[in-house]
Amino acid sequence: MSRESRGHGREPVVMDEVDRQLVLATQNGLPLVSRPYATLGEQLGIAATDVMARLARMLETGVVRRIGAVPNHYAIGYAANGMSVWDVADERVDELGPAVGGLEFVTHCYRRPRALPAWPYNLFAMVHGRDRQEVEAKVAAIRELLGEACRGHEILYSSRILKKTGLRLAG
């Protein structure tokens, strides 16, 4: 499967009121009970099969990326979390971005606007490692991949999670 993300550049998905209620009911997490979709269905006044069908559609359209667990990086041993930022020649970035994103250790990779003069970087790639040495080795591999198109880079290590709640729609 391609590592290029689904859903980019497409029109937003039309969601009805029940879909919206389903988002509100699950944004804090899935119920930890034997039949979670039936529990959600009871809350929303719909059948469990309808809950599953709606979630399946959201997965298909990219409204939901996946259903699963989000580990705390630090807790599972990834002590070093580096946001690597790169100044890549504009005419090369769309060719090289997917290649950087295709490296198995890159979890997020985006093109973003520069904020000159202070911020010359237009490519962001998140790299995680057991320690900084591991992150640096991975960043060196990105540097090599970018070659002459790279005019500079930095690694911004995270030193503290200040908040991590994910999306919160107002009820």
Place this chain on the structure above:
Amino acid sequence: MDDTDRAIINALQGGFPLSEEPYREVAAGLGLSEAELIARLERMLKDKILTRFGPMFQVERMGGAFVLAALAVPEERFDAVAEQVNALPEVAHNYRREHVLNMWFVLATETPEGIARAVDRIEAVTGLKVHAFPKEREYFVEMRLKA
């Protein structure tokens, strides 16, 4: 955290089943009972080994917006500013990073206009300039790390 916890985390970073008894299905694949799987998930959420468990929404696909932004916060005000920024429900996550731009957060809002309002609000309460880095292209996103 033991090997069973690790196996659960690795198994649940993939697609969770859309079936009547999904925990039973996942538990069977791991050689666990459904009750044990649920109890371990409860504990890992409580101990913050997991930050969440459930559907991961992509707000842009619903017509909303998701923007990375940064502040250069004077060191002596860092904790106070973190509190001011985190108080906004639009702030989905926030990290301290080692750089002049030392606070990096993601704003997620139901409408694109919500981003500008949140930026204005943060600038008003902190008196600091918000540097917004909206994504222009997404090359890859998949938050999976082997535990």
